[in-house]
Amino acid sequence: MSDDIVARYENVSKDYDGVKVVSDLTFDIRRGEFLSLLGPSGSGKTTTLMMLAGLQSPSSGNIFLDGRPIVGIPAHQRNIGVVFQNYALFPHMSVGENVSFPLRARRTARAEIARRVRESLEMVQLGPLIDRWPGELSGGQQQRVALARALVFDPSVVLLDEPLGALDRQLRENMQLELKQLHRQTGITMIYVTHDQGEAMTMSDRVAVFDQGRILQCSAPERIYNAPESRFVAEFVGENNRFSGTVETVDAAECSVRTDDDVRIRAVHGGHVAAGDAVQVYVRPERIEVGGAAATRDNSFQVPVLDAIFLGDHTRLKVAMPGHPEVTVKRNFLDDADDLPAAGQTATIGWSAQAARVVTH
Amino acid sequence: MKIVFRIWVVLGFCFLALPLLAIIPLSFTSGQYMYYTPEMLALDPAGYSTKWYTAVLTSPDWLMAVKNSLLIGLGAAAVATICGTLAAIGLSWAGTPAKGLWTMLILLPQIVPIVVIAGGLFAAFGDLRLIGTYTGIIIAHTVLAAPVAVITIRASMDRFDWNLVAAASTLGANPLYTFRTVTLPLVRPAIIAGAIFAFATSLDEVVVIQFIGAYQQKTIPIQMLIGLREHLSPAILAVATMLIGFALVVILLGETLRRRSLAIETPKK
Incomplete structure (x- = not known):
C-alpha cells in the first residue's frame, strides 16, 4: 500500500441477522483528504465508518489502517478520532477534562496534557470555556468540544458521523466552513458521513455516494454532479x-x-x-x-x-x-x-x- | 378536581403515617406497658421518660442484635450491590442475549413466597453446613437483596448513554479505564441508592433468618419478635422509633442521590 493511502477497505461486507448492510466494499482513503460518505439513511455509510473506528466489525473482508490490517484490533488501540452525532461528551467532566480524556487514557505527561488541551481548544476557539460543563454549552459549542477532543491526540484519521445534524441551518453553514478550515489547518484525514448533499459538496475533496450498502461512485464533487455514472447518483445529487x-x-x-x-x-x-x-x-x-x-x-x-x-x-x-x-x-x-x-x-x-x-x- | 385530589393525597399519607406517629410518643412512656397512661394523656412530664431508650442501649441482648444486623446487613448489601451493579450493566447492554429470562431469574427471589425460599435454603444449607453461620445468613440475605439493588441500578442504567462508552473507547480508553472514569461515576448515585435499599432489605428480614439462623445471630427484628412474645415491653417501641428515624435518614439520603444522578444526566438536551 502506498504512503498516500491512509486506509483501505477490501471486500468488506457487514450483515445484521442476514440483512446485508454493507456489501463487498472496496475503496481507498487518501492521506489528508476530506472524504464524504453520502447516501440516504440505511445505505450503510455509518456502518462503514464504525467498522473503521472499531465499534463494529465486518462480517467478512479486510480493513487496513496505515498498511496494517485492523480487523480484530479493539477501538481503543486504533488511534482514530470519532465525532458522534450527539457529541457524546462526558457530562460529569468539564470541557478541559473532556478534551484531556484521550491524553489521560494514554498516560501522557501532565505538562504535555495541559499544553495540548489548550492548543486544541484554541483551535476550535473555545479557549476561555475550559472550565465550563458540557451542559452549560450551546449545541455548536458542544460540537467544537467534541472536535477538539477527537483531534487532541493526533489521530491517523478523524471520523465524523453527521456531526452537524442537530444544529440549525445558520450554525450548520458556519460550522461547515470552520470544519473545512480546520481540515486545511491540520491536514488530517477526515471522513464525514452525511445525508445532506449540499454539505458533502461544499466540504469534500471526494464524495462517495452510497446506496444499499454499496459505493456507486467515489469522485470529486464536480464529477459527482456533472458526470454521474449511475441513475442513482444522477437522481440523488441535485x-x-x-x-x-x-x-x-x-x-x-x-x-x-x-x-x-x-x-x-x-x-x-x-x-x-x-x-x-x-x-x-x-x-x-x-x-x-x-x-x-x-x-x-x-x-x-x-x-x-x-x-x-x-x-x-x-x-x-x-x-x-x-x-x-x-x-x-x-x-x-x-x-x-x-x-x-x-x-x-x-x-x-x-x-x-x-x-x-x-x-x- | 385538584382539591379533591389533594385531600385524597393527605388522607393517604395519614393512613400510612399515623400508626407510626402513634408509636413515637408511646416510646417515651414512664410506665411498664404499651398504652397511653392517664399521665401521658394529661401531658404530665412525670408520664414521660427516656428509660426505655436507656434500657435498650444498655441491654446486651439489644446490642448484640444491633451488631448482628449491621454485620449481616452490610455484608449482604456489599455482595448484593456488586452483583447487582454487574447484573444491571449486563441487562442494559444492547448485546446481552435473553434479557427477559435473566431479568426473571434475578427477580425471582422477590416473587417467590419468602417461606418457600427459607425452606429451600434450610434444605440446601444443611448439607453445606451453613446453618447457624454468618456466612449462610449473608448469602441468604444477598439473594433477597440483590433484586432490589438490580432494580434500583437498572433504572439508572437504562438512561445511561452507551455512546459515552463507545466514545471513550475511540479516545483510547481500555474497558477498565472507561468503567472507572465514565460508567462508574455516572451511575454511582444509583449504586449507592441500591446499596442502601439492599441494606434495608436485609435489616427488615425476619423469616429466612428464623429458619437458618442460630440464637447468636439474632438481628434487631428477631429481638423485637422475641420482645413481643415474652413481654410487651415499651423497649420495642423505643427501638421502633429509632428505626423510623434511621429509615428517614436513609430515604432522604437515597432521594438526594437519586436527584443528583438526574442532575448529572439532564445537561444533555
Missing part, C-alpha cells in the same frame, strides 16, 4: 431531468439517443455505450437555455410552458416535452429576465450535447 431511450449512433465522446417517445437527443457519454443500448439521458435544469441562442443548440425544442415560478434569484419553468410532462428549467434572474415566457406561452428551449449526460445503469 435536480435532474431524465429521458429514457435507446442509443442510435455513438461517436468518440457523444452519442445520439432516441427516446421512447421518438425525441432525438445528443448527449455525452462516459464510454461503454454501443448502438442499441437502453440508456437514460440526464439534463440539469440550469443547463437548459430558453429563447435566443436556445434554437441553435444541439438539442432544441418548441415546447408549451406549463408554469413559471419567480423565486428571487432564479425563475423556475415547467415545460412539457413528448413523453416527459414536466421538464424543469431553472434560469438565473439576471441572465434573461426579460425574455422568459409566461405560463401558457410556447417557448424555444435548448441545450448543448455537453449539457446532457448518458447513464447506462
Whole structure:
C-alpha cells in the first residue's frame, strides 16, 4: 500500500441477522483528504465508518489502517478520532477534562496534557470555556468540544458521523466552513458521513455516494454532479431531468439517443455505450437555455410552458416535452429576465450535447 | 378536581403515617406497658421518660442484635450491590442475549413466597453446613437483596448513554479505564441508592433468618419478635422509633442521590 493511502477497505461486507448492510466494499482513503460518505439513511455509510473506528466489525473482508490490517484490533488501540452525532461528551467532566480524556487514557505527561488541551481548544476557539460543563454549552459549542477532543491526540484519521445534524441551518453553514478550515489547518484525514448533499459538496475533496450498502461512485464533487455514472447518483445529487431511450449512433465522446417517445437527443457519454443500448439521458435544469441562442443548440425544442415560478434569484419553468410532462428549467434572474415566457406561452428551449449526460445503469 | 385530589393525597399519607406517629410518643412512656397512661394523656412530664431508650442501649441482648444486623446487613448489601451493579450493566447492554429470562431469574427471589425460599435454603444449607453461620445468613440475605439493588441500578442504567462508552473507547480508553472514569461515576448515585435499599432489605428480614439462623445471630427484628412474645415491653417501641428515624435518614439520603444522578444526566438536551 502506498504512503498516500491512509486506509483501505477490501471486500468488506457487514450483515445484521442476514440483512446485508454493507456489501463487498472496496475503496481507498487518501492521506489528508476530506472524504464524504453520502447516501440516504440505511445505505450503510455509518456502518462503514464504525467498522473503521472499531465499534463494529465486518462480517467478512479486510480493513487496513496505515498498511496494517485492523480487523480484530479493539477501538481503543486504533488511534482514530470519532465525532458522534450527539457529541457524546462526558457530562460529569468539564470541557478541559473532556478534551484531556484521550491524553489521560494514554498516560501522557501532565505538562504535555495541559499544553495540548489548550492548543486544541484554541483551535476550535473555545479557549476561555475550559472550565465550563458540557451542559452549560450551546449545541455548536458542544460540537467544537467534541472536535477538539477527537483531534487532541493526533489521530491517523478523524471520523465524523453527521456531526452537524442537530444544529440549525445558520450554525450548520458556519460550522461547515470552520470544519473545512480546520481540515486545511491540520491536514488530517477526515471522513464525514452525511445525508445532506449540499454539505458533502461544499466540504469534500471526494464524495462517495452510497446506496444499499454499496459505493456507486467515489469522485470529486464536480464529477459527482456533472458526470454521474449511475441513475442513482444522477437522481440523488441535485435536480435532474431524465429521458429514457435507446442509443442510435455513438461517436468518440457523444452519442445520439432516441427516446421512447421518438425525441432525438445528443448527449455525452462516459464510454461503454454501443448502438442499441437502453440508456437514460440526464439534463440539469440550469443547463437548459430558453429563447435566443436556445434554437441553435444541439438539442432544441418548441415546447408549451406549463408554469413559471419567480423565486428571487432564479425563475423556475415547467415545460412539457413528448413523453416527459414536466421538464424543469431553472434560469438565473439576471441572465434573461426579460425574455422568459409566461405560463401558457410556447417557448424555444435548448441545450448543448455537453449539457446532457448518458447513464447506462 | 385538584382539591379533591389533594385531600385524597393527605388522607393517604395519614393512613400510612399515623400508626407510626402513634408509636413515637408511646416510646417515651414512664410506665411498664404499651398504652397511653392517664399521665401521658394529661401531658404530665412525670408520664414521660427516656428509660426505655436507656434500657435498650444498655441491654446486651439489644446490642448484640444491633451488631448482628449491621454485620449481616452490610455484608449482604456489599455482595448484593456488586452483583447487582454487574447484573444491571449486563441487562442494559444492547448485546446481552435473553434479557427477559435473566431479568426473571434475578427477580425471582422477590416473587417467590419468602417461606418457600427459607425452606429451600434450610434444605440446601444443611448439607453445606451453613446453618447457624454468618456466612449462610449473608448469602441468604444477598439473594433477597440483590433484586432490589438490580432494580434500583437498572433504572439508572437504562438512561445511561452507551455512546459515552463507545466514545471513550475511540479516545483510547481500555474497558477498565472507561468503567472507572465514565460508567462508574455516572451511575454511582444509583449504586449507592441500591446499596442502601439492599441494606434495608436485609435489616427488615425476619423469616429466612428464623429458619437458618442460630440464637447468636439474632438481628434487631428477631429481638423485637422475641420482645413481643415474652413481654410487651415499651423497649420495642423505643427501638421502633429509632428505626423510623434511621429509615428517614436513609430515604432522604437515597432521594438526594437519586436527584443528583438526574442532575448529572439532564445537561444533555
